[in-house]
Amino acid sequence: MKKGSQKLSDNAYSFVLTIPAVVLTVSFIVVPIIQSIIMSFEKYGVKNIISGKKGTWNNFRNYTKLFETGQIPEAAWHTIVFVIFVIIFQFILGMALALILNRDFKGSRFVRSIMMTPWVVPTVISGLIWMWLFQPQYGFVKYLISFVTNGRVNDLAILNNPSTALGGIAVAALWKQIPLMTLLLLAGLQNVPSDILEAATIDGAGPVKRFFSITIPFMAPVIKIAVSMEIIENFKQFPLFWTMTGGGPNGSTTNFAILSYREAFVSMNLGSGAAVTTIWMILMIIVVGSYQKAFIVQDMS
Amino acid sequence: MKKLLTAVLIAAIGIGSIFANGQNEKTSQTDSKVTIKVANYALLENGYEEYWKGIKTGFETENPNITIEWVTAPYGEISNQVINMAGGGDKVDCIFAELGWIPGFEDAGLAAPVEDILPQEFIDDFYPDVMKSFEIDGVAYGIPLYVSPYVLYYNRTLFEQAGLDPNTPPTTYEEMLEDAKSLSKLKDSNGNPVYAFGQTTASVPVSGSSIQGMIFNFGGHTLAADGSLDCDNQGFYDAFRMLKELDEKGYNPQNAKLKDLRNLFALGQLAMYYDQSWGFNGIQSINPDAKSFIASAAPLKGGNGNGQSKLESHCFVLVDNGEARADATSKFVQYVISEKGLSDYLANLTPAYPARKSMADISGVVNNPVLKGASGSVSNVTASPAIAQLNDLNLELCSLAQAVTVGNEDVDAAIADFKKVTNAKLSD
Numbered sequence: 103m104k105k106g107s108q109k110l111s112d113n114a115y116s117f118v119l120t121i122p123a124v125v126l127t128v129s130f131i132v133v134p135i136i137q138s139i140i141m142s143f144e145k146y147g148v149k150n151i152i153s154g155k156k157g158t159w160n161n162f163r164n165y166t167k168l169f170e171t172g173q174i175p176e177a178a179w180h181t182i183v184f185v186i187f188v189i190i191f192q193f194i195l196g197m198a199l200a201l202i203l204n205r206d207f208k209g210s211r212f213v214r215s216i217m218m219t220p221w222v223v224p225t226v227i228s229g230l231i232w233m234w235l236f237q238p239q240y241g242f243v244k245y246l247i248s249f250v251t252n253g254r255v256n257d258l259a260i261l262n263n264p265s266t267a268l269g270g271i272a273v274a275a276l277w278k279q280i281p282l283m284t285l286l287l288l289a290g291l292q293n294v295p296s297d298i299l300e301a302a303t304i305d306g307a308g309p310v311k312r313f314f315s316i317t318i319p320f321m322a323p324v325i326k327i328a329v330s331m332e333i334i335e336n337f338k339q340f341p342l343f344w345t346m347t348g349g350g351p352n353g354s355t356t357n358f359a360i361l362s363y364r365e366a367f368v369s370m371n372l373g374s375g376a377a378v379t380t381i382w383m384i385l386m387i388i389v390v391g392s393y394q395k396a397f398i399v400q401d402m403s
Numbered sequence: 404m405k406k407l408l409t410a411v412l413i414a415a416i417g418i419g420s421i422f423a424n425g426q427n428e429k430t431s432q433t434d435s436k437v438t439i440k441v442a443n444y445a446l447l448e449n450g451y452e453e454y455w456k457g458i459k460t461g462f463e464t465e466n467p468n469i470t471i472e473w474v475t476a477p478y479g480e481i482s483n484q485v486i487n488m489a490g491g492g493d494k495v496d497c498i499f500a501e502l503g504w505i506p507g508f509e510d511a512g513l514a515a516p517v518e519d520i521l522p523q524e525f526i527d528d529f530y531p532d533v534m535k536s537f538e539i540d541g542v543a544y545g546i547p548l549y550v551s552p553y554v555l556y557y558n559r560t561l562f563e564q565a566g567l568d569p570n571t572p573p574t575t576y577e578e579m580l581e582d583a584k585s586l587s588k589l590k591d592s593n594g595n596p597v598y599a600f601g602q603t604t605a606s607v608p609v610s611g612s613s614i615q616g617m618i619f620n621f622g623g624h625t626l627a628a629d630g631s632l633d634c635d636n637q638g639f640y641d642a643f644r645m646l647k648e649l650d651e652k653g654y655n656p657q658n659a660k661l662k663d664l665r666n667l668f669a670l671g672q673l674a675m676y677y678d679q680s681w682g683f684n685g686i687q688s689i690n691p692d693a694k695s696f697i698a699s700a701a702p703l704k705g706g707n708g709n710g711q712s713k714l715e716s717h718c719f720v721l722v723d724n725g726e727a728r729a730d731a732t733s734k735f736v737q738y739v740i741s742e743k744g745l746s747d748y749l750a751n752l753t754p755a756y757p758a759r760k761s762m763a764d765i766s767g768v769v770n771n772p773v774l775k776g777a778s779g780s781v782s783n784v785t786a787s788p789a790i791a792q793l794n795d796l797n798l799e800l801c802s803l804a805q806a807v808t809v810g811n812e813d814v815d816a817a818i819a820d821f822k823k824v825t826n827a828k829l830s831d
């Protein structure tokens with residue numbers, strides 16, 4: 103066979119192999135997204151699903167209503183505050199744990215294995231566990247705080263207070279997600295070349311200097327991926343919010359996921375739910391895109 | 404050739420996975436045999452499975468040509484399950500539902516008028532005042548198995564411990580606040596404080612429905628007869644001022660769901676609270692000894708109100724799937740909502756009030772100590788206009804209750820915010 107026709111045949115074969123992936127991506131990701139965006143401009147309810155009738159254009163009403171009622175700014179604020187809080191603490195605590203587990207000490211393997219338990223527990227179950235721990239009448243946290251404060255604080259109700267409820271969910275998210283972050287960072291740490299660290303030590307660099315000038319730059323690709331993953335995970339966090347507070351009290355934990363679910367499946371207004379999803383998706387693209395760009399700049403510098 | 408085969412196989416898997424599950428399951432239906440689909444979340448709930456299995460067996464024995472096929476999903480998901488099936492062309496025939504779900508099913512075009520499926524003489528046996536709560540524009544879209552207002556459950560033992568007469572529960576909010584002073588000083592056997600009064604305010608539609616009941620207690624209302632928001636009335640404001648007062652005094656467990664209140668009541672940490680009569684089942688599942696201390700009373704009177712409440716019900720919503728299935732569904736409904744079908748259920752499983760006149764004297768209800776104290780309150784209810792956005796309204800009422808309690812907001816300012824948001828939501 104001639105070299106040219108062999109190459110053509112290989113290209114055709116590669117093309118055919120990609121067809122299923124392309125077809126599945128278009129069918130299950132691209133088409134639903136486009137359909138959802140179209141739906142967000144329509145009056146589209148359960149009646150349309152059942153009758154199979156198309157939705158009707160409603161003059162941006164789904165969007166204007168969401169801004170009129172202040173639901174979108176509120177959901178955006180709760181989502182972003184939650185993501186920033188969780189990511190910062192998750193990274194700091196995950197890195198601290200990774201540095202500890204990177205040292206060889208007796209039982210380090212056992213600790214590594216046991217540490218992964220929260221990550222293995224399904225998110226809904228994690229939510230239920232923490233909801234019971236925070237339960238204001240007979241929850242363990244209430245007893246613990248009462249014991250620690252010698253009975254001075256007896257009425258701690260983290261999830262019932264609008265100013266602490268989001269923090270309560272963030273604690274549950276950290277408990278659940280820190281093990282994965284630690285594992286990823288630990289994998290990155292183990293790839294930092296020991297000879298460079300030794301050379302820096304001989305040159306007189308202290309542990310802090312070595313950490314910021316060698317360890318962190320070498321771990322940059324791992325950090326970038328791990329943090330991106332967790333930004334996305336927390337941006338779309340639904341099970342913890344739904345099981346622990348359902349968006350309350352007084353809307354203080356209503357993030358985009360809760361708002362979208364409530365509009366689409368509790369209020370049965372799929373058009374409005376799609377409008378929330380569209381704004382949510384755009385914001386997520388902006389946040390993740392900005393993060394990626396910021397990280398590239400840092401890499402180059 | 405090998406490459407070609409691989410490519411064809413991959414393409415077949417890809418296309419196959421897209422169209423998998425795309426076929427509708429056909430309901431078996433011949434001239435003589437009919438299968439009806441009944442959506443029922445209760446089959447997945449503790450204690451109810453045996454009853455519904457018995458219903459199926461008994462009904463199929465009496466009607467050998469009709470088969471019941473259950474469609475189940477958890478309580479919170481059953482509506483979506485029914486809607487998704489209908490969207491795929493597979494409509495159920497009957498839905499075991501709650502009163503508050505009816506406007507949504509009617510708006511979706513699923514619920515059929517009950518008079519299209521059930522015989523008129525059967526419908527005529529239901530109390531007309533009760534049936535009003537099931538009507539949308541004068542047409543009933545649901546048929547109740549049994550009903551209950553939000554009754555006041557109270558703990559006789561705690562009343563005695565507080566030096567109160569357990570045979571004279573409070574009848575007004577003022578009396579309740581007076582009793583609450585001594586009740587709230589009590590501790591349970593583990594030293595935990597006792598809450599005096601429970602009104603659910605958590606972010607779930609049923610809590611909003613219960614709050615509507617409280618507004619009716621004060622003679623207020625939330626909606627005008629045309630379904631528009633109309634909350635500028637004394638009773639509405641009084642109800643939320645009362646919620647704020649209860650919270651400030653620490654009498655009401657904050658942001659609690661009905662199941663939280665049942666839990667606290669069962670454990671002796673709550674002296675009285677509002678619940679549907681069948682909430683007793685939840686209490687008993689936590690504390691099997693609950694019958695020894697529980698008693699019921701009529702809803703409290705507040706302000707200028709006369710203690711009216713909101714009716715709640717477990718009911719059947721019917722779907723018209725053609726004559727043969729509608730006839731079979733009609734037989735099924737009449738089989739369940741009968742003395743034979745409900746007598747034991749109401750006596751032992753779910754204490755509630757019958758909705759049929761002919762069932763008024765069934766002994767399991769008349770002599771039920773749990774129901775006795777509130778028996779007159781079924782007729783003292785207000786029927787709220789049925790609107791498609793009922794869930795929205797109920798959730799906004801919960802948010803308002805949370806704003807004036809855990810949110811510490813001023814009642815007038817919180818109601819102003821509530822009106823702004825709710826008007827926008829109801830305007831669709």
